[in-house]
Amino acid sequence: MGVIMLLSFLRGFCKKIDFIAMLAGYAASYMMPVLALIVASEVFSRYFLNKPTVWAFDLSLFLFGYIAILGGAYAHQKRAHIVVDILYVRVSPRTKRIFNLISYSLGIFFLVLIVYICQEKLVDAFKFGTRRQSEWAPYMHHFWIMTIVGSTLFIAQLVRDMIVDIFYLCTGTDLLKKGEL
């Protein structure tokens, strides 16, 4: 009984994380047209109306960061992140899982540091009301919140993969069915 419950809990957990990371990836993708439109409209208002805006510069940079960071977890889910897979493709499925456990641990270490240090930046940003140095001077705090969220999602996605890998190493079977990754 307990084993089955644990299994279904793990399966549910993995699927939930996949779903949330996917949502973040889609959210990032909806920002793409907005980003292009903002840059294009800045060109339009500068060249044709002779009225450059004060906000397009910072807003486009913020969106750029949002897209890049929020998409990180989903890109991993899709195995889109770049790996040097020269040795990796030549080893057995078991060895691959062991390799994953080592490299994902290093990845999580780095991402945890990002979350930890960006939380300090967030506290600092609230304390001093930190803004961008431009004329428009928008607040910075939301950017750190987004970085924390994006990195946390990335950690969750790696943890999920490690659970799947450990399960495989212990039982020799996949935790999730084909098509569920």
Next chain:
Amino acid sequence: AAAEHNWRFGNLYGRGTAFGALYEDLGKNIDEMSDGKIKVQVLFAGEGVGTSGMLSACKSGLLTMVAPFQSMHAGELPAGIVEIGLPGGTSDTDELYSLFHDKGWGPILDTAYGEHGLVRLEPYIQPPVYILTKKKINSVEDFKGLKIRAPGAYGKFLRKLGASPVSLAWSEIYTSLATGVIDGAIGSNMIDHRDGNHVEVATYMYPLPLAGAQVLPILVNQKAWNKLSDDLKAVVMKATVMHAKAQLEMSRKWESEAVTEMESKGLLWSPEPSDADKAAWTAAGESLWGEYANEDKYSKQLIEVMKKNKK
């Protein structure tokens, strides 16, 4: 023997540049004057910390000492914009010196930087900001409608004169002047214009600077500072006083060399502004003071001192 204190000192100039050498000297002087007790590793532009990361790197102790450019940190420490010199401010170096040392700017800034865990050492003066344009500016009226690359406070100033400030990355200025995306650009000083080769693609320098002179700080991480004995603190302070003196002497010389070099490449000056133009210029600068005073309590204190001494 190993040093007691290992410091990293970041500045914004490239390795091998004239200004870079001044910061290198400051590092060497601290090294020598402390009998090797403080070892300073000088980091130049792009060497580990970006232009806009200087202040936070020093706050966090990633860098022990920095020579930042306040405009890059306007969003973190607004008073720095007033410290560097608002448009309409004085160019008289003696007056500036006394503003910091006798009239009360020093303590106000000590508190402002202190809040961020930073210690201010002797500030130094660099030459002012000028505007380079593609077309000749015959009167202040000609700025109307011009698209000029000018960040932050300088952008606001130019807007008062009817120009349209544009935000661009520094490395985009050249191409943008060449193709006509912008009609002009400010540089952090004449040397910056020379280094960016902007005169190849824009000919006219406007004779009035945006602010009289720029005062820049040398900052040290509070925790690292507190670890020093009083003797060593005095040594570091003295080295920065020497540095400020060298900056004042050398930067004037280099500024005039940069101007001569640009003139040999075709730089022309827009005609000498009329008295009315000068008045409009100053008025535009002073009209900003109120705006800045309202934004931040330390800016307000600094501007009050400045107004009191204006008469």
Next chain:
Amino acid sequence: MGIEALTGVLLLCICIFFALGAPVALALGGIAMGIGYLTWGDAVFNIIPTTIESTYFSFILLAIPLYIYMGQFFTKSGIGDAMFDTSQLLIGKIRGSLAVSVIIVCSMIGAMVGIIGAGIMTSGSIALKPMLDRGYDKNLAMGVIMAGGGLGILIPPSIPMIMFAASTHNSIGRMFIGAMMPALVTVVLMILYVVISCRISPQKAPFTAADTINQKKPFVEKLSIARDGFLAMMLIVAVLGSIVSGIATPTESGAIGVVGAVVLSILFKRFKVKMFLEVGLQTALLVSVAMWIIFGASVFSNFHLLMGVQSMVSDFAVNLDLPPIMIIMMFQVIMLLLGFVIDEFIIVLMCAPLFTPIAVSFGYDPIWFGVLMILNILIAVQTPPYGFALFYLKGIAPVGIGMGDIYKSVIPFVMINFTVLVLCMIFPQIVLWLPTLILG
């Protein structure tokens, strides 16, 4: 630990984690922070936020999302196909003709963008699929993309050239013009290579029905293909035109390309909401991949720089006791080696102010030296294990193409770049002739 030993340890860790198949972005960041903690302490973690700010608030890098977006619209809306169909109408009878068209299109993209990432990811989005669809050898196809996309920094405008000129007080205009001939030689050599190697091994570029089908069509259909292709080319010309005429900066011009591509796909009646969303998602993924890797790599190189790798290079360079031309050659070797661990911008930032005065003191022309540096960087970013161009190409490559394939695919094209580098070293006139002619 001295900087030499530290550099060795860092390189060793890179090799280990790369071999384990770790995501490059996380491996580079993790290694730097791990080794940093052991050698420096927890202050090193503060590299992360300053690097986040300098990476994501770089307006120059904004070209990457905008140009990838434009490239994705080209490929998914059929605008890219229209362009290549037309070129096949003209030169389809030549074996390898599609690759030749791709090189020419890539040169035009190179003329628009100023950084390597935007060049390769745009060229890859537009041109990789048509070549693979027609059964081209994947190594040839990817090599062409890599080499073509890399032209972004060799054909003006070029951000690394602006950085070189600014940090060494040289004329940017002169440098832009000086790089023209080497760029042209590179393009010609690349086309020659494609044509000759396809003649020798025809299986690399098989003739398929697609190559000639259009030529057999009735005149009216040919005309309609040509019209679509013409419109597609006009879009590229319009984007280039927006830069030249001062409407947009090279960074912003990507957004003009996006708007133009949407308008064209509506004209071609290929605009569908599904396509629009797919393009957005694919772009967001690629942007995320590119930016995470730039961020991780920047954390790594910032750590390495704060530990003083630049002093190691400068001590070594200054203490070289060799004849002048040997020193120039040593500089090239140092930069190639640096390419193993750091990216294009940092190489320029570090080496330009360090090496150029020495070269000039030997009586060499700084513009010539600068163009050599750009050519060298072009090679450095394409050489394993750590080469940004390789990573960008991997990001854009279809599933099933491994890093090993990519390493193999670039060999002939790196040889071409190397040949041009050597040619320019032996015959400085290749660089200096045009600027002297135009600027005196």
